[in-house]
Amino acid sequence: MLSVQEGWNVRKTMLLLAASSAAFLLLLLFLGFWLSNDNLRLSVARNLPPSWEHPFGTDWLGRDMFTRTIKGLRLSLSVGALASVISVVVAIVMGTCAAVFGKAADAVISWIIDLFIGMPHLVFMILICFIAGGGIYGIVLGISLTHWTALARVVRSEVLQVKNAEYIQISRSCGKSAWYIARRHIWPAIFPQILIGFLLMFPHVILHEAALTFLGFGLSPQTPAIGIILSEAMSHISTGKWWLVVFPGLLLVVVIKSFDSIGERIRILLEPASSHE
């Protein structure tokens, strides 16, 4: 009989996996604050391959690559968080407006969404970065203005579904204001979708942040951003310093995958019916 396994089920496995991914990310974040900037000073220990003292090796200026990578990831995570929050807010506003304010607003907003989807994202981000005059500000603005579209569509269709539900019509006939209905009825109903959208947006945002800094937009070369580390390492590839490229990138992939896995698991937990897809 299966009674032995009682108390342990797929749901708990999912929770455990999501929690361990989250713990891993928190550990990285903690390391980012804990590691001292002293490791980034120039030293004589140049171009060392990975060792116990320097797990990711050192670069051509003697800086510890592990510290640089962790600090770079901390920057990516904070930029990613900020940009995702802004995108989610834009998506909620746009999606709700499209669903609530009638056909004309819907048509206009879906046209705007088409416009933003039609442009190659990276190209548009470069334009915004350039116009905002570079810096973190430009990157955050560029990323948040390009990532809201898919979630806005989801919000729109969710709101459309909820909007005509009976409890909302009753609430309306009780004389509640549109704002009250949006705040107390509609947003709580679509919150799971928004949470999932936010979590699944994160990996994209971090990837694009890394791509932008890799191309050289926004941040000064001294900033430890993951893209900058990789683009600097690019010029040292031909001399065989593979560790400058392999480890920072690998850690970035692991971070992005962890976010993806947290998002996926939480999606499955919130919508158990979709777990068999």
Next chain:
Amino acid sequence: MAKSIAIRLVRVATLLIGLSILTFSLIHLSPMDPVNAYIGGDTSASPEQIEKFKQYWGVDKSPVEQYLSWAGSLLQGNFGTSLLYRSPVLDIIQSRFLTSLALMGAAWLLSGGIGYSLGVIAAVHRGKLIDRIIKWYSYTLVSTPIFWMGLILLIVFAVWLKWFPVGLAVPAGVLESEVRFIDRVHHFALPALTLSILGVANVAMHTREKMIDILNSEYIVFAKARGESKWQIFKNHGFRNSILPAISLQFAYFGELFGGSMLAEQVFAYPGLGSTLTTAGLKGDLPLMVGIILVSSLFVFAGNLIADILNKVVDPRMKGAV
């Protein structure tokens, strides 16, 4: 059917107009002066040149008039003059577009073919080891930055194995006329491979889903009951129903493809449209940037339009539903 295509064309046209308005207003809203931005820090610009820029942008007129005059000159093919290369923007774009197109086209075909096959294989062997490997591979690829993948390929194939050169589209120091076709392919292989490796994931996963749906349908059960082999089922039923969505997905993928090619071109120092845009953006060459942005968006809109038409019009079951 013609009507629905016409509606879509009109929509694309309005989107292009919207895009030009958006680009224009972004530039207009930014705190910098377009004339200054055009001239850059270049003090050698003569007063006549400055006057020409002012005329091109119509600085003294209202924003709407400025936009109209700018859009008018765009329509006449006057994209302005690049600051970096000192030649008309359109000429630069023309010369770079083909190099980029070759790269993107090769990657597009390769990733489409491989992705489709992987998707089909995964769906047919659903739940088995090979399916899990393909799924894991695709999900991991989605989280992989394309430029890192490029760098890894560069380390392995160019630095360690020395199979391929480290960069550029042609060998350095060789005259254009003496470049052999094989050299071009040699320089082109790694960037194209990088682009295709990552493009595979999207098609593979969608084809897998689609194929699983098809394999669960009743006509497949009936085909199995008639004694068709796996290959016959795929040839007679699976292929026809799954190839069109895969193709239209590939067309809708143009935007990602262009972004990817920008990164791949940067890694491999491949002189295409993408790396030109990066240089233009970094050096502040606004006319060239705007030109490439508009051309690349046109390219992506065209891809989306084709995907739309394939989705809605070519599939006979959709004919009534447009």
